[in-house]
Amino acid sequence: MKKLLCVLWISRFLLFLVLLFGCNRIPVTEVPSMPLIHLEFDNKISNEGVLPVTFRGDENVSFSNDGVSNYSLDLTSAAKFRKPVVVVKGDGQSFNDYPGLSIFFWVKAHPGDPYEYTIISQLADDELAPQGWLFGKTTSGSYRWMLTDGLNEAVYEPTSIRQPVANDEWHLLGYTLDFARKEARVYYNGENVAVFCLQNFNLDIFKGDIYIGGHPFSTNPIRDAFHGLIDEFTIWSRVLTPEQIKTLCGDERHLTRRRREARPDSLTIMTWNIWNGGRADGLFAGPQRVAEIIQESGADIISLQEAFDSGEMIADILGFYYYQRSPGLSILSRYPFGRTYNVYRPRHSGAVVVNLPRDNQIVMVPVALSYLPNLGPYIMSGHARADSVIIREMQSRGSEIRFIMWEMQSIQNSYSDYPIILAGDFNSGSHLDWTEANRENRFGLVIEHPVSKTIEDAGFIDAFRYIYPNEVKNPGFTWSPRYKEVMQDRINFIYYKGPGFNASWSRVIDQFEPGFPSDHAAVVVSFKWDDQ
Known part of the structure; x- marks a missing residue:
């Protein structure tokens, strides 16, 4: 009798586990665990990714305990040290060897600042014109994404009404680049808000160092440094799926849209x-x-x-x-x-x-x-x-x-x-x-x-x-x-x-x-x- 009761209890317990972790569990899309570059800014400047890089400006850096998870890079007026951090990947490391790239970071800016800034950039001074990409804050309080090969330029500059970054809240910005399709997709808070055709572009443009919080051609890097917080800057050697990018962001931050469950009439x-x-x-x-x-x-x-x-x-x-x-x-x-x-x-x-x-x-x-x-x-x-x-x-x-x-x-x-x-x-x-x-x-x-x-x-x-x-x-x-x-x-x-x-x-x-x-x-x- 005791043996029978034991079997029944074990069966009920196993059924409970199946219901708890099986049928009622929504599968979570995992983000690739080995990015090329991952800067967490948790009271230090170090790359947690697999690409060997060095840094400039990584001494005398200010951090804030107001981060996405822990700390963040502090470039606000409260920071003692306001200057860009430069990621040097080296001439032998070519991003173009990969099928694609996904570049994302978190940003938070003050709503009262009327100036425009470069938030993150990777630009090289070519003989004809700069080549590379950047994200910047606009005077309206939104952001600007730009990618150029020196001859062609793709620019996305939305409005602060729908896509603000200067409202004292954290926002996830980024883009993916598919080298084979020559296509860039810009993301705001996990949503793919814009798609750009790059058919006529020469995409061998990732030659410069990466400036976190500034522009490489600034004549006064401290004065021109971004005013705000930056966290979790990451580069993956592939094009992340929309589901993976939403996982990065978290469901609560997605843009509000009117969704229709069925095909429209x-x-x-x-x-x-x-x-x-x-x-x-x-x-x-x-x-x-x-x-x-x-x-x-x-x-x-x-x-x-x-x-x-x-x-x-x-x-x-x-x-x-x-x-x-x-x-x-x-x-x-x-x-x-x-x-x-x-x-x-x-x-x-x-x-x-x-x-x-x-x-x-x-x-x-x-x-x-x-x-x-x-x-x-x-x-x-x-x-x-x-x-x-x-x-x-x-x-x-x-x-x-x-x-x-x-x-x-x-x-x-x-x-x-x-x-x-x-x-x-x-x-x-x-x-x-x-x-x-x-x-x-x-x-x-x-x-x-x-x-x-x-x-x-x-x-x-x-x-x-x-x-x-x-x-x-x-x-x-x-x-x-x-x-x-x-x-x-x-x-x-x-x-x-x-x-x-x-x-x-x-x-x-x-x-x-x-x-x-x-x-x-x-x-x-x-x-x-x-x-x-």
Whole structure:
């Protein structure tokens, strides 16, 4: 009897352990345990990583007991010693020997400091221009990330409204760099807030020493030293996964976003050339108007052309993720980005997967074809010939779109079960508008525009013309709401293909009170899945 009771008690105890540590336990994603460089700043300057490094400025250093876990590097006004700490990795240690890098650190800054600083930098003075990267604090109280090869530069400067660092709280900043894909991803508090294409970059840029709390080219390192606290600076020799980066940060610090558990009932796409960053009517007022128009449209994903320095600001106002293929070509999204693809030239096109809830995806292809030749004056002269227009189109935009569609073939094969959307400024009319039925309104011309014809031949549908098939009644002009004297035409398009996915409504936005901020109209299309 005693033996039976003992077996029962053991069985119950084992069942308790299974329930406690098995079914009810959420698995934790582990971060790789052997980084190249790891500085904890726990009352000493030493590398806990595997890369042999030396230091400069590691004597007479101030530490604060206000750290992420214990102590931190103190560069505040309370510190006795305010100076950068320099990590010297040596000429024989090349970061480019690894498949990728993940560079992260914690930072805390005072909200009352109006100055900009370099927080951490690795820059080498090349013969032509500096090469490397840096994180800095901006005058607004947010941060700035920059990466340059001396010729090309990627810059991300969000707003303090959504991504502050100067608010007396700890924040995790960092980025990952995939050498094979030539892609950088910027993270704030565990969230991948921005993705940058680096296709044209020479990424052999990690030659300089790493300055913790300063800039290598400063003429007065103590005066220019960062004002704040820095902790747990780490470099891994690989691209950490999003799950690993969230583990670094902790769940409580993630950006607040409206999450949808199920696939959305509809998906609204916009394409808009916002004209030199949307700043024609004001450095901030213009982008603010752009953001208001996007917000009122209900767009979930926006293909932006000519965003330039305004892209990250508009994304922050909306609370959206930001993808930059080139300074003039980007995407804003309510949903996070997945894999990116280098399609043709960065200034003309790219591709990025957008991850929708419940493992659903779509592929966004932003497009911006050449604006030359400008055939409007020639067509309006009354002496134009359709074959001449086609020949000149094929010399630029027609050729560009053929390269784009050719390079997209592998993407279409890989994502044949998902919607693919081309959206952008094509700077060319459509053969669906320049028809025999519409000859009277199109300067007496019928033109088989090669750009739109090539896209249609690849199986894509013109979303606006799908909703409004009558080109006479619904011209849908997008060029130009601001300049009525130019040739009015529809040159901004949203094309789509994919099983069970169709346009449900569309509209052109070309008015806004007190003033429309662009010379191009915005095109908005809402899509639905057939099973909903």
